Amino acid sequence: MSEIRRVIAHLDIDAFFASVELQRHPEAHGLPLVVAGAGPRAVVTTANYEARRYGIDSAMPAARARSLCPQAIFIAPDFAAYRAKSHEVWEIVRARFNTVGQVGIDEAYLDLTAIPKPLAPLRALVGELRERTGMTVSVGVGPSRLVAKTASASFKPAAFVAMSREQAVSHFASHPVQLLQGIGPKTAGRLAELDLRSVGDLQRADVTLLGGRFGERLAKALHARAHFYDDSPVEVVRVAKSRSSELTFPTDVSDTGRLEEALVQLARELADGLRVRARRARTVAVKVRLDDWTTVTRARTLERFTDESETIATTALALLRAYAPPRPVRLLGVRVAAFEDELARERDEAPGYQLALPI
Ligand SMILES: [Mg+2]
Structure with missing residues (x-):
């Protein structure tokens, strides 16, 4: 690679x-x-x-x-307080550094490649954040997102660690494979069946053998991750236009009670996702696909922005009841759109201004 x-x-x-x-x-x-x-x-x-x-x-x-x-x-x-504090922190970071890719309410990647000696300004930033916002930040620095994230996550709180790829390869060899971003419990379980439990096990694994179990592409990707190769860029993420949560039933459903129950659950998941990402939206929509693949969407725009599961669920339920699916339902979805930040951005109309909020 x-x-x-x-x-x-x-x-x-x-x-x-x-x-x-x-x-x-x-x-x-x-x-x-x-x-x-x-x-x-x-x-x-x-x-x-x-x-x-x-x-x-x-x-x-x-x-x-x-x-x-x-x-x-x-x-x-x-959540309103967390949103406000998050905004405060990342505004300071964006004022000091150009390429800031926020990936959550409390984390972001910075591309420092163009800065000759990046550690000094980075340390100064940590101090400034503590002084101005009261927040302590853990920092990992490396040649890739993977090394940087693994370093900050392993040494937090108040971490400030820079590592080369080679250092990461030896330092994390004894850690479980799940330390590596992208390897979840499911993949870890499949690796354990091959007796590969630590990052070091995976580093030493035979790629052909891995390929037999995972397919060639995934095998190569897993092996590369264990060696801390990662060339994904820092992306200054654009705001998503909408978020949705959908469910395809194992068998088509006509029972109103079951449909409504599923819809409330979807609304809850969606609201949780909004709160984690510190987003609030004003438009709620439901999507219904019938057993004959007719797909219907109904939407309503609320008076106020919301991230509350109650509000989203109630609105979605009203929309579903108004539509009253005439045939068994194959798929049900809830979507929210018209985000607060997006509208604020339209008002700002600053040329070239990019909101780096998580999607
Ligand atoms: Mg955190």
């Missing part, structure tokens, strides 16, 4: 939501703090490092977190 010479940094705000809450609740400093909703199905949105010591982690049911550490301070998430 040819190597493109790049210098890339990955910036990740440490325990982001918890850090914002700590600023607003200074009495909680040094104590375990968990941000989680209150409902029966609520999950942990984030936990500070004191709470993580008790085994609490993101996406864990809130009830389980409470039993692991009953003395922790539990706070309901305030």
